[in-house]
Amino acid sequence: MKSFTYERADTPVEAAAAVARTPGAKFIAGGTNLLDLMKLQIETPTHLVDVNGLKLDTIEPTPDGGLRIGALVRNTDLAADERVRRDYGVLSRALLAGASGQLRNRATTAGNLLQRTRCPYFYDTAQPCNKRRPGSGCAALDGVSRQLGIVGVSDACIATNPSDMAVAMCVLDATVETVRPDGITRTIPIAEFHRLPGDTPHVETALKAGELITAVTLPPPLGGRHIYRKVRDRASYAFALVSVAAVIHEDGTGRVALGGVAHKPWRIETAEAELPRGSKPVTEQLLSGARPTRDNAFKIPLVERTLGAVISEARS
Amino acid sequence: MSDPSELNANRREVIAGGGAYSAAPTRVEAPVLTQVSFVVNGTSRTLELDTRTTLLDALREHLHLTGTKKGCDHGQCGACTIIVDGRRINSCLTLAVMHQGSAVTTIEGLGTPDNLHPMQAAFIRHDGYQCGYCTPGQICSGVAALAEIRAGIPSHVTADLTTPVELSEAEIRERMSGNICRCGAYSNIIEALTEVAESQG
Numbered sequence: 001m002k003s004f005t006y007e008r009a010d011t012p013v014e015a016a017a018a019v020a021r022t023p024g025a026k027f028i029a030g031g032t033n034l035l036d037l038m039k040l041q042i043e044t045p046t047h048l049v050d051v052n053g054l055k056l057d058t059i060e061p062t063p064d065g066g067l068r069i070g071a072l073v074r075n076t077d078l079a080a081d082e083r084v085r086r087d088y089g090v091l092s093r094a095l096l097a098g099a100s101g102q103l104r105n106r107a108t109t110a111g112n113l114l115q116r117t118r119c120p121y122f123y124d125t126a127q128p129c130n131k132r133r134p135g136s137g138c139a140a141l142d143g144v145s146r147q148l149g150i151v152g153v154s155d156a157c158i159a160t161n162p163s164d165m166a167v168a169m170c171v172l173d174a175t176v177e178t179v180r181p182d183g184i185t186r187t188i189p190i191a192e193f194h195r196l197p198g199d200t201p202h203v204e205t206a207l208k209a210g211e212l213i214t215a216v217t218l219p220p221p222l223g224g225r226h227i228y229r230k231v232r233d234r235a236s237y238a239f240a241l242v243s244v245a246a247v248i249h250e251d252g253t254g255r256v257a258l259g260g261v262a263h264k265p266w267r268i269e270t271a272e273a274e275l276p277r278g279s280k281p282v283t284e285q286l287l288s289g290a291r292p293t294r295d296n297a298f299k300i301p302l303v304e305r306t307l308g309a310v311i312s313e314a315r316s
Numbered sequence: 317m318s319d320p321s322e323l324n325a326n327r328r329e330v331i332a333g334g335g336a337y338s339a340a341p342t343r344v345e346a347p348v349l350t351q352v353s354f355v356v357n358g359t360s361r362t363l364e365l366d367t368r369t370t371l372l373d374a375l376r377e378h379l380h381l382t383g384t385k386k387g388c389d390h391g392q393c394g395a396c397t398i399i400v401d402g403r404r405i406n407s408c409l410t411l412a413v414m415h416q417g418s419a420v421t422t423i424e425g426l427g428t429p430d431n432l433h434p435m436q437a438a439f440i441r442h443d444g445y446q447c448g449y450c451t452p453g454q455i456c457s458g459v460a461a462l463a464e465i466r467a468g469i470p471s472h473v474t475a476d477l478t479t480p481v482e483l484s485e486a487e488i489r490e491r492m493s494g495n496i497c498r499c500g501a502y503s504n505i506i507e508a509l510t511e512v513a514e515s516q517g
Binding site: 001002003004005006008028030031032035036039048050052076079080085086089092093096097099100101102103105106235236237 | 345346347348350366367368370389390391394397403404405406408409410411413414416457460461464467468469470471472474477478489490491492493494495
Protein backbone atom coordinates (compact mmCIF):
# COMPACT_ATOMS: atom_id res chain seq x y z
CA MET A 1 0.00 0.00 0.00
CA LYS A 2 1.24 3.50 -0.84
CA SER A 3 1.75 5.92 2.00
CA PHE A 4 -1.00 8.48 2.63
CA THR A 5 -1.93 11.22 5.05
CA TYR A 6 -5.21 11.03 6.93
CA GLU A 7 -7.77 13.39 8.41
CA ARG A 8 -11.22 13.14 9.94
CA ALA A 9 -13.83 15.55 8.60
CA ASP A 10 -16.49 17.11 10.83
CA THR A 11 -19.01 18.34 8.26
CA PRO A 12 -19.92 17.26 4.71
CA VAL A 13 -18.74 20.55 3.18
CA GLU A 14 -15.43 20.35 5.05
CA ALA A 15 -14.97 16.81 3.78
CA ALA A 16 -15.73 17.82 0.19
CA ALA A 17 -13.38 20.81 0.45
CA ALA A 18 -10.61 18.67 1.91
CA VAL A 19 -10.79 16.22 -0.99
CA ALA A 20 -11.07 18.99 -3.58
CA ARG A 21 -8.00 20.88 -2.36
CA THR A 22 -5.71 17.85 -1.99
CA PRO A 23 -4.54 16.22 -5.23
CA GLY A 24 -4.94 12.46 -5.02
CA ALA A 25 -7.33 12.61 -2.05
CA LYS A 26 -10.24 10.25 -1.54
CA PHE A 27 -13.09 9.87 0.92
CA ILE A 28 -13.11 6.75 3.07
CA ALA A 29 -16.22 5.43 4.81
CA GLY A 30 -16.55 1.67 5.28
CA GLY A 31 -13.36 1.17 3.30
CA THR A 32 -14.21 -2.43 2.40
CA ASN A 33 -13.61 -1.91 -1.32
CA LEU A 34 -11.13 0.98 -1.20
CA LEU A 35 -8.68 -0.75 1.15
CA ASP A 36 -8.85 -3.95 -0.88
CA LEU A 37 -7.84 -1.92 -3.97
CA MET A 38 -5.20 0.08 -2.09
CA LYS A 39 -3.46 -3.12 -1.02
CA LEU A 40 -3.21 -4.05 -4.69
CA GLN A 41 -2.12 -0.47 -5.58
CA ILE A 42 -5.04 -0.20 -7.96
CA GLU A 43 -6.14 2.74 -5.83
CA THR A 44 -3.26 4.92 -4.63
CA PRO A 45 -4.72 7.88 -2.74
CA THR A 46 -2.16 10.25 -1.21
CA HIS A 47 -4.65 11.52 1.36
CA LEU A 48 -7.74 9.97 2.96
CA VAL A 49 -10.61 12.01 4.35
CA ASP A 50 -12.49 9.86 6.86
CA VAL A 51 -16.19 10.71 6.62
CA ASN A 52 -17.41 8.29 9.29
CA GLY A 53 -17.99 11.11 11.78
CA LEU A 54 -20.34 13.13 9.56
CA LYS A 55 -23.54 11.92 11.27
CA LEU A 56 -25.10 10.94 7.95
CA ASP A 57 -26.21 7.63 9.42
CA THR A 58 -29.95 7.98 9.90
CA ILE A 59 -32.99 7.03 7.82
CA GLU A 60 -35.64 9.75 7.95
CA PRO A 61 -39.12 10.03 6.42
CA THR A 62 -39.48 12.69 3.71
CA PRO A 63 -42.44 15.12 3.57
CA ASP A 64 -43.90 13.32 0.54
CA GLY A 65 -43.93 9.92 2.24
CA GLY A 66 -40.61 8.57 1.03
CA LEU A 67 -37.38 7.84 2.91
CA ARG A 68 -34.11 9.70 3.03
CA ILE A 69 -31.22 7.31 3.66
CA GLY A 70 -28.06 8.90 5.05
CA ALA A 71 -24.92 8.20 3.05
CA LEU A 72 -23.30 6.47 6.02
CA VAL A 73 -26.15 4.10 6.88
CA ARG A 74 -24.54 0.67 6.94
CA ASN A 75 -25.87 -1.97 4.54
CA THR A 76 -26.93 -4.15 7.51
CA ASP A 77 -28.96 -1.31 9.05
CA LEU A 78 -30.60 -0.33 5.76
CA ALA A 79 -31.61 -3.93 5.04
CA ALA A 80 -32.97 -4.36 8.57
CA ASP A 81 -34.90 -1.08 8.79
CA GLU A 82 -38.58 -1.89 9.40
CA ARG A 83 -39.82 0.71 6.90
CA VAL A 84 -37.49 -0.58 4.19
CA ARG A 85 -38.50 -4.18 4.87
CA ARG A 86 -42.20 -3.30 4.75
CA ASP A 87 -42.34 -0.76 1.89
CA TYR A 88 -39.17 -1.28 -0.16
CA GLY A 89 -38.62 -5.03 0.18
CA VAL A 90 -36.69 -5.22 -3.08
CA LEU A 91 -34.02 -3.01 -1.50
CA SER A 92 -33.72 -5.15 1.65
CA ARG A 93 -33.54 -8.27 -0.49
CA ALA A 94 -30.87 -6.84 -2.77
CA LEU A 95 -28.71 -5.75 0.17
CA LEU A 96 -29.04 -9.13 1.87
CA ALA A 97 -28.07 -10.90 -1.36
CA GLY A 98 -24.75 -9.03 -1.41
CA ALA A 99 -21.42 -9.62 0.32
CA SER A 100 -21.15 -11.23 3.79
CA GLY A 101 -22.47 -10.31 7.23
CA GLN A 102 -19.08 -8.83 8.15
CA LEU A 103 -18.90 -6.67 5.04
CA ARG A 104 -22.51 -5.45 5.29
CA ASN A 105 -21.75 -4.29 8.84
CA ARG A 106 -19.10 -1.89 7.51
CA ALA A 107 -20.22 -1.08 3.96
CA THR A 108 -22.17 2.16 3.61
CA THR A 109 -24.96 3.29 1.32
CA ALA A 110 -22.76 5.78 -0.54
CA GLY A 111 -19.78 3.44 -0.62
CA ASN A 112 -21.89 0.68 -2.11
CA LEU A 113 -22.81 3.02 -4.97
CA LEU A 114 -19.15 3.84 -5.54
CA GLN A 115 -17.67 0.33 -5.42
CA ARG A 116 -15.53 -0.58 -8.40
CA THR A 117 -15.99 -3.45 -10.83
CA ARG A 118 -14.73 -6.93 -9.97
CA CYS A 119 -13.58 -7.54 -13.57
CA PRO A 120 -10.54 -9.84 -13.15
CA TYR A 121 -8.50 -7.72 -15.57
CA PHE A 122 -9.18 -4.57 -13.55
CA TYR A 123 -7.76 -6.42 -10.54
CA ASP A 124 -4.75 -7.90 -12.37
CA THR A 125 -2.21 -5.07 -12.54
CA ALA A 126 -0.09 -7.05 -15.04
CA GLN A 127 -2.89 -6.78 -17.62
CA PRO A 128 -4.03 -3.81 -19.71
CA CYS A 129 -7.23 -2.19 -18.47
CA ASN A 130 -8.71 1.07 -19.75
CA LYS A 131 -10.47 1.57 -16.44
CA ARG A 132 -7.34 1.18 -14.33
CA ARG A 133 -4.88 2.69 -16.84
CA PRO A 134 -6.74 4.72 -19.47
CA GLY A 135 -5.57 3.98 -22.99
CA SER A 136 -3.82 0.72 -22.11
CA GLY A 137 -6.46 -1.49 -23.74
CA CYS A 138 -8.96 -4.07 -22.50
CA ALA A 139 -7.71 -7.56 -21.76
CA ALA A 140 -11.24 -8.77 -21.06
CA LEU A 141 -12.40 -8.45 -24.69
CA ASP A 142 -10.37 -11.51 -25.69
CA GLY A 143 -10.06 -12.89 -22.19
CA VAL A 144 -12.14 -14.85 -19.71
CA SER A 145 -15.36 -12.88 -19.71
CA ARG A 146 -17.95 -15.18 -18.19
CA GLN A 147 -18.87 -12.67 -15.46
CA LEU A 148 -18.73 -9.58 -17.67
CA GLY A 149 -21.18 -7.30 -19.44
CA ILE A 150 -23.47 -8.02 -22.40
CA VAL A 151 -25.29 -4.70 -22.90
CA GLY A 152 -24.07 -1.11 -22.95
CA VAL A 153 -20.53 -2.40 -23.46
CA SER A 154 -17.89 -0.65 -25.57
CA ASP A 155 -14.69 -1.57 -27.37
CA ALA A 156 -12.86 -0.05 -24.40
CA CYS A 157 -14.57 -1.91 -21.55
CA ILE A 158 -17.03 -4.73 -20.85
CA ALA A 159 -16.92 -4.52 -17.05
CA THR A 160 -20.06 -4.80 -14.94
CA ASN A 161 -21.17 -2.81 -11.93
CA PRO A 162 -21.10 -5.27 -9.01
CA SER A 163 -23.70 -3.63 -6.75
CA ASP A 164 -26.94 -5.41 -5.86
CA MET A 165 -28.21 -2.42 -3.87
CA ALA A 166 -27.95 -0.07 -6.84
CA VAL A 167 -30.14 -2.35 -8.99
CA ALA A 168 -32.93 -2.16 -6.43
CA MET A 169 -32.50 1.60 -6.05
CA CYS A 170 -32.76 1.92 -9.82
CA VAL A 171 -36.08 0.10 -9.92
CA LEU A 172 -37.29 2.33 -7.05
CA ASP A 173 -36.31 5.58 -8.88
CA ALA A 174 -34.04 6.68 -6.04
CA THR A 175 -32.19 9.99 -6.20
CA VAL A 176 -28.64 10.62 -5.00
CA GLU A 177 -28.07 13.81 -2.99
CA THR A 178 -24.63 15.39 -3.00
CA VAL A 179 -22.76 18.40 -1.71
CA ARG A 180 -19.86 20.11 -3.45
CA PRO A 181 -16.85 21.83 -1.89
CA ASP A 182 -18.56 25.23 -2.31
CA GLY A 183 -21.56 24.01 -0.33
CA ILE A 184 -23.86 23.71 -3.36
CA THR A 185 -26.11 20.65 -3.21
CA ARG A 186 -27.75 18.77 -6.07
CA THR A 187 -29.74 15.61 -6.69
CA ILE A 188 -28.89 13.05 -9.34
CA PRO A 189 -31.46 10.46 -10.49
CA ILE A 190 -30.01 7.01 -9.86
CA ALA A 191 -30.41 6.16 -13.56
CA GLU A 192 -27.99 8.98 -14.39
CA PHE A 193 -25.59 8.36 -11.53
CA HIS A 194 -23.60 5.51 -13.08
CA ARG A 195 -22.21 5.95 -16.61
CA LEU A 196 -21.77 3.58 -19.52
CA PRO A 197 -18.11 2.89 -20.30
CA GLY A 198 -17.91 4.45 -23.80
CA ASP A 199 -14.31 5.42 -24.45
CA THR A 200 -13.77 6.70 -20.88
CA PRO A 201 -14.49 3.66 -18.69
CA HIS A 202 -12.41 5.15 -15.86
CA VAL A 203 -15.14 7.78 -15.38
CA GLU A 204 -17.76 5.71 -13.61
CA THR A 205 -20.22 8.16 -12.06
CA ALA A 206 -21.69 11.63 -12.52
CA LEU A 207 -19.81 12.93 -9.46
CA LYS A 208 -17.42 15.86 -9.88
CA ALA A 209 -14.11 16.24 -8.06
CA GLY A 210 -14.67 16.58 -4.32
CA GLU A 211 -18.43 16.03 -4.64
CA LEU A 212 -19.69 14.03 -1.66
CA ILE A 213 -22.81 11.85 -1.52
CA THR A 214 -24.86 12.87 1.52
CA ALA A 215 -28.00 10.75 1.09
CA VAL A 216 -30.10 8.58 -1.18
CA THR A 217 -33.80 9.40 -1.27
CA LEU A 218 -36.57 6.94 -2.08
CA PRO A 219 -39.91 8.17 -3.46
CA PRO A 220 -43.14 7.13 -1.67
CA PRO A 221 -43.78 3.37 -1.60
CA LEU A 222 -44.99 1.77 -4.83
CA GLY A 223 -46.88 -1.15 -3.32
CA GLY A 224 -46.82 -4.38 -5.35
CA ARG A 225 -44.65 -7.46 -4.92
CA HIS A 226 -40.99 -6.68 -4.33
CA ILE A 227 -38.62 -9.33 -5.61
CA TYR A 228 -34.85 -9.50 -6.00
CA ARG A 229 -33.61 -12.67 -7.61
CA LYS A 230 -29.87 -13.17 -7.94
CA VAL A 231 -28.25 -15.98 -9.91
CA ARG A 232 -24.65 -16.73 -8.98
CA ASP A 233 -22.07 -19.49 -8.97
CA ARG A 234 -22.69 -20.33 -5.29
CA ALA A 235 -25.68 -19.78 -3.07
CA SER A 236 -24.14 -17.08 -0.88
CA TYR A 237 -21.35 -14.52 -0.88
CA ALA A 238 -20.78 -14.25 -4.62
CA PHE A 239 -21.34 -11.57 -7.24
CA ALA A 240 -24.27 -11.89 -9.62
CA LEU A 241 -24.05 -13.53 -12.99
CA VAL A 242 -27.49 -12.03 -13.51
CA SER A 243 -29.88 -10.42 -11.07
CA VAL A 244 -33.42 -9.11 -11.44
CA ALA A 245 -34.96 -6.43 -9.24
CA ALA A 246 -38.69 -6.11 -9.75
CA VAL A 247 -41.79 -4.47 -8.35
CA ILE A 248 -44.83 -6.14 -9.87
CA HIS A 249 -48.47 -5.26 -9.24
CA GLU A 250 -51.48 -7.58 -9.15
CA ASP A 251 -52.48 -6.66 -12.70
CA GLY A 252 -49.06 -7.78 -13.95
CA THR A 253 -47.69 -4.29 -14.59
CA GLY A 254 -44.56 -3.12 -12.85
CA ARG A 255 -40.92 -2.26 -13.09
CA VAL A 256 -37.76 -4.28 -13.61
CA ALA A 257 -34.01 -3.66 -13.58
CA LEU A 258 -31.11 -6.01 -14.20
CA GLY A 259 -27.78 -6.46 -12.44
CA GLY A 260 -24.70 -8.32 -13.63
CA VAL A 261 -25.17 -7.45 -17.29
CA ALA A 262 -23.85 -3.90 -17.72
CA HIS A 263 -21.61 -1.12 -16.45
CA LYS A 264 -24.61 0.20 -14.51
CA PRO A 265 -27.94 -1.11 -13.26
CA TRP A 266 -29.84 -1.88 -16.47
CA ARG A 267 -33.34 -0.53 -16.74
CA ILE A 268 -35.32 0.42 -19.87
CA GLU A 269 -38.72 1.77 -18.91
CA THR A 270 -40.34 1.13 -22.30
CA ALA A 271 -39.59 -2.59 -21.88
CA GLU A 272 -41.67 -2.62 -18.70
CA ALA A 273 -44.89 -2.13 -20.70
CA GLU A 274 -44.39 -5.73 -21.86
CA LEU A 275 -44.34 -7.16 -18.33
CA PRO A 276 -47.97 -8.44 -18.40
CA ARG A 277 -47.03 -10.44 -21.53
CA GLY A 278 -44.23 -12.35 -19.83
CA SER A 279 -40.47 -12.40 -19.70
CA LYS A 280 -39.68 -13.03 -23.38
CA PRO A 281 -40.88 -9.70 -24.83
CA VAL A 282 -39.42 -7.79 -21.88
CA THR A 283 -36.06 -9.48 -22.27
CA GLU A 284 -36.04 -8.85 -26.02
CA GLN A 285 -36.39 -5.13 -25.39
CA LEU A 286 -34.04 -5.00 -22.42
CA LEU A 287 -31.28 -6.81 -24.25
CA SER A 288 -31.80 -5.55 -27.79
CA GLY A 289 -28.39 -4.61 -29.14
CA ALA A 290 -26.64 -6.94 -26.70
CA ARG A 291 -23.01 -7.67 -27.54
CA PRO A 292 -22.14 -10.75 -25.51
CA THR A 293 -18.82 -12.55 -25.74
CA ARG A 294 -18.51 -16.27 -26.42
CA ASP A 295 -18.06 -16.74 -22.65
CA ASN A 296 -21.13 -14.83 -21.49
CA ALA A 297 -23.74 -15.31 -24.24
CA PHE A 298 -25.48 -17.62 -21.74
CA LYS A 299 -26.55 -14.51 -19.85
CA ILE A 300 -29.20 -13.71 -22.49
CA PRO A 301 -31.31 -16.85 -21.88
CA LEU A 302 -30.42 -16.60 -18.19
CA VAL A 303 -31.99 -13.13 -17.99
CA GLU A 304 -35.14 -14.37 -19.71
CA ARG A 305 -35.48 -17.36 -17.38
CA THR A 306 -34.65 -15.40 -14.24
CA LEU A 307 -37.19 -12.75 -15.15
CA GLY A 308 -39.67 -15.52 -15.92
CA ALA A 309 -39.13 -16.94 -12.44
CA VAL A 310 -39.65 -13.49 -10.94
CA ILE A 311 -42.91 -12.97 -12.84
CA SER A 312 -44.12 -16.42 -11.73
CA GLU A 313 -43.24 -15.63 -8.12
CA ALA A 314 -45.13 -12.34 -8.32
CA ARG A 315 -48.23 -14.13 -9.60
CA SER A 316 -48.09 -16.86 -6.95
CA MET B 317 5.15 13.64 4.03
CA SER B 318 6.49 12.82 0.57
CA ASP B 319 9.84 14.59 1.09
CA PRO B 320 12.54 11.91 1.41
CA SER B 321 14.45 14.15 3.85
CA GLU B 322 11.77 13.39 6.39
CA LEU B 323 13.05 9.84 6.55
CA ASN B 324 15.52 10.93 9.22
CA ALA B 325 12.66 11.51 11.68
CA ASN B 326 13.69 8.48 13.71
CA ARG B 327 15.96 5.46 13.56
CA ARG B 328 13.30 3.00 12.49
CA GLU B 329 12.30 5.10 9.54
CA VAL B 330 15.91 5.58 8.43
CA ILE B 331 16.45 1.83 8.46
CA ALA B 332 13.16 1.11 6.72
CA GLY B 333 13.71 3.85 4.17
CA GLY B 334 17.34 2.89 3.55
CA GLY B 335 16.39 -0.71 2.93
CA ALA B 336 13.73 0.32 0.49
CA TYR B 337 16.11 2.68 -1.30
CA SER B 338 18.66 -0.07 -1.81
CA ALA B 339 15.98 -2.38 -3.13
CA ALA B 340 14.38 0.06 -5.55
CA PRO B 341 15.70 3.23 -7.14
CA THR B 342 12.27 4.84 -7.29
CA ARG B 343 11.26 7.52 -4.82
CA VAL B 344 10.15 6.05 -1.51
CA GLU B 345 7.28 7.61 0.39
CA ALA B 346 7.95 8.16 4.06
CA PRO B 347 5.43 6.54 6.38
CA VAL B 348 2.89 8.86 7.98
CA LEU B 349 2.45 8.22 11.68
CA THR B 350 -0.79 8.89 13.52
CA GLN B 351 -1.83 8.26 17.10
CA VAL B 352 -5.00 6.30 17.80
CA SER B 353 -6.65 5.05 21.00
CA PHE B 354 -9.22 2.31 21.34
CA VAL B 355 -10.32 -0.27 23.89
CA VAL B 356 -9.26 -3.84 23.19
CA ASN B 357 -10.84 -6.58 25.27
CA GLY B 358 -11.65 -4.07 28.00
CA THR B 359 -8.21 -2.41 28.12
CA SER B 360 -7.50 1.07 26.75
CA ARG B 361 -4.65 1.04 24.24
CA THR B 362 -2.90 3.95 22.54
CA LEU B 363 -0.74 3.29 19.51
CA GLU B 364 1.45 5.36 17.21
CA LEU B 365 0.83 3.77 13.83
CA ASP B 366 1.63 4.15 10.16
CA THR B 367 -1.69 5.28 8.67
CA ARG B 368 -1.58 2.20 6.42
CA THR B 369 -1.86 -0.18 9.39
CA THR B 370 -5.03 -2.23 9.26
CA LEU B 371 -6.85 -2.97 12.48
CA LEU B 372 -5.79 -6.59 11.96
CA ASP B 373 -2.10 -5.69 11.82
CA ALA B 374 -2.45 -3.34 14.80
CA LEU B 375 -3.85 -6.21 16.85
CA ARG B 376 -1.35 -8.81 15.71
CA GLU B 377 1.88 -6.89 15.15
CA HIS B 378 1.55 -4.03 17.64
CA LEU B 379 -0.57 -5.49 20.46
CA HIS B 380 0.66 -9.07 19.90
CA LEU B 381 -2.88 -10.41 20.03
CA THR B 382 -2.21 -13.15 17.49
CA GLY B 383 -5.44 -15.04 18.04
CA THR B 384 -6.97 -13.05 15.20
CA LYS B 385 -5.66 -14.59 11.99
CA LYS B 386 -4.65 -13.14 8.63
CA GLY B 387 -5.93 -15.36 5.86
CA CYS B 388 -6.55 -13.69 2.50
CA ASP B 389 -6.10 -10.07 3.76
CA HIS B 390 -8.82 -9.04 1.28
CA GLY B 391 -12.10 -9.67 3.11
CA GLN B 392 -12.82 -12.93 1.35
CA CYS B 393 -12.09 -15.57 3.97
CA GLY B 394 -13.28 -14.22 7.34
CA ALA B 395 -10.27 -15.48 9.35
CA CYS B 396 -9.71 -11.94 10.67
CA THR B 397 -13.27 -11.48 11.95
CA ILE B 398 -13.47 -9.53 15.21
CA ILE B 399 -16.27 -7.69 16.99
CA VAL B 400 -16.07 -3.88 16.98
CA ASP B 401 -18.70 -1.86 18.86
CA GLY B 402 -20.87 -4.98 18.99
CA ARG B 403 -20.61 -5.77 15.27
CA ARG B 404 -18.53 -8.43 13.50
CA ILE B 405 -16.25 -7.01 10.82
CA ASN B 406 -13.26 -8.06 8.71
CA SER B 407 -10.36 -6.47 10.58
CA CYS B 408 -8.19 -6.69 7.43
CA LEU B 409 -10.42 -4.24 5.55
CA THR B 410 -10.40 -1.38 8.01
CA LEU B 411 -7.66 1.00 9.07
CA ALA B 412 -6.69 1.15 12.73
CA VAL B 413 -6.79 4.97 12.64
CA MET B 414 -10.47 4.82 11.71
CA HIS B 415 -11.27 3.26 15.09
CA GLN B 416 -10.53 6.10 17.51
CA GLY B 417 -12.64 5.36 20.62
CA SER B 418 -13.93 1.99 19.38
CA ALA B 419 -14.46 -1.05 21.61
CA VAL B 420 -12.75 -4.08 20.06
CA THR B 421 -13.32 -7.69 21.09
CA THR B 422 -10.99 -10.38 19.77
CA ILE B 423 -10.98 -14.11 20.42
CA GLU B 424 -8.70 -13.39 23.42
CA GLY B 425 -11.46 -11.23 24.91
CA LEU B 426 -14.29 -13.71 24.46
CA GLY B 427 -12.92 -16.32 26.82
CA THR B 428 -9.78 -17.85 28.30
CA PRO B 429 -8.62 -21.48 28.45
CA ASP B 430 -9.87 -21.59 32.06
CA ASN B 431 -13.09 -19.75 31.37
CA LEU B 432 -14.28 -20.53 27.87
CA HIS B 433 -16.98 -18.58 26.12
CA PRO B 434 -19.95 -20.90 25.46
CA MET B 435 -19.19 -20.72 21.73
CA GLN B 436 -15.59 -21.79 22.31
CA ALA B 437 -16.77 -24.71 24.45
CA ALA B 438 -19.32 -25.70 21.80
CA PHE B 439 -16.67 -25.68 19.06
CA ILE B 440 -14.58 -28.08 21.15
CA ARG B 441 -17.56 -30.29 21.98
CA HIS B 442 -18.67 -30.51 18.34
CA ASP B 443 -15.19 -30.67 16.81
CA GLY B 444 -15.87 -27.48 14.85
CA TYR B 445 -12.39 -27.30 13.31
CA GLN B 446 -9.51 -29.34 12.04
CA CYS B 447 -6.40 -27.21 11.56
CA GLY B 448 -7.88 -24.39 13.65
CA TYR B 449 -6.66 -21.46 11.56
CA CYS B 450 -10.11 -20.13 10.71
CA THR B 451 -11.49 -20.92 14.16
CA PRO B 452 -11.02 -17.56 15.97
CA GLY B 453 -12.79 -15.85 13.08
CA GLN B 454 -15.50 -18.51 13.00
CA ILE B 455 -16.12 -18.14 16.73
CA CYS B 456 -16.22 -14.31 16.71
CA SER B 457 -18.44 -14.41 13.64
CA GLY B 458 -20.68 -17.06 15.20
CA VAL B 459 -21.16 -15.11 18.43
CA ALA B 460 -22.09 -11.97 16.49
CA ALA B 461 -24.25 -13.85 13.95
CA LEU B 462 -26.41 -15.26 16.74
CA ALA B 463 -26.70 -11.75 18.21
CA GLU B 464 -27.86 -10.51 14.78
CA ILE B 465 -30.59 -13.17 14.71
CA ARG B 466 -31.67 -12.20 18.25
CA ALA B 467 -31.73 -8.55 17.17
CA GLY B 468 -34.11 -9.49 14.35
CA ILE B 469 -31.76 -8.61 11.49
CA PRO B 470 -32.98 -10.57 8.44
CA SER B 471 -30.82 -12.54 6.02
CA HIS B 472 -30.95 -13.63 2.39
CA VAL B 473 -32.81 -16.81 3.38
CA THR B 474 -35.34 -15.18 5.71
CA ALA B 475 -38.68 -16.09 4.12
CA ASP B 476 -40.74 -13.13 5.32
CA LEU B 477 -39.16 -9.74 5.92
CA THR B 478 -42.10 -8.53 7.99
CA THR B 479 -42.11 -11.24 10.65
CA PRO B 480 -39.47 -12.00 13.31
CA VAL B 481 -36.44 -13.98 12.15
CA GLU B 482 -36.58 -17.65 13.14
CA LEU B 483 -33.51 -19.67 13.97
CA SER B 484 -32.80 -22.45 11.50
CA GLU B 485 -29.86 -24.29 10.01
CA ALA B 486 -30.40 -22.40 6.75
CA GLU B 487 -30.22 -19.08 8.61
CA ILE B 488 -26.96 -20.06 10.32
CA ARG B 489 -25.39 -21.33 7.09
CA GLU B 490 -26.27 -18.17 5.19
CA ARG B 491 -25.00 -15.88 7.95
CA MET B 492 -21.70 -17.76 8.24
CA SER B 493 -20.94 -17.67 4.50
CA GLY B 494 -18.28 -15.00 5.06
CA ASN B 495 -16.13 -17.48 7.00
CA ILE B 496 -14.32 -20.03 4.89
CA CYS B 497 -13.00 -23.30 6.39
CA ARG B 498 -10.57 -25.10 4.10
CA CYS B 499 -10.78 -28.19 6.28
CA GLY B 500 -14.52 -28.31 5.67
CA ALA B 501 -15.68 -28.43 9.28
CA TYR B 502 -18.88 -26.64 8.31
CA SER B 503 -21.38 -29.23 9.52
CA ASN B 504 -19.75 -29.32 12.96
CA ILE B 505 -19.58 -25.53 13.08
CA ILE B 506 -23.33 -25.41 12.37
CA GLU B 507 -23.90 -27.88 15.22
CA ALA B 508 -21.86 -25.72 17.60
CA LEU B 509 -23.75 -22.56 16.69
CA THR B 510 -27.10 -24.35 16.89
CA GLU B 511 -26.31 -25.62 20.38
CA VAL B 512 -25.32 -22.18 21.63
CA ALA B 513 -28.36 -20.56 20.00
CA GLU B 514 -30.71 -23.07 21.60
CA SER B 515 -29.09 -22.67 25.02
CA GLN B 516 -29.66 -18.92 24.73
CA GLY B 517 -33.37 -19.63 24.25
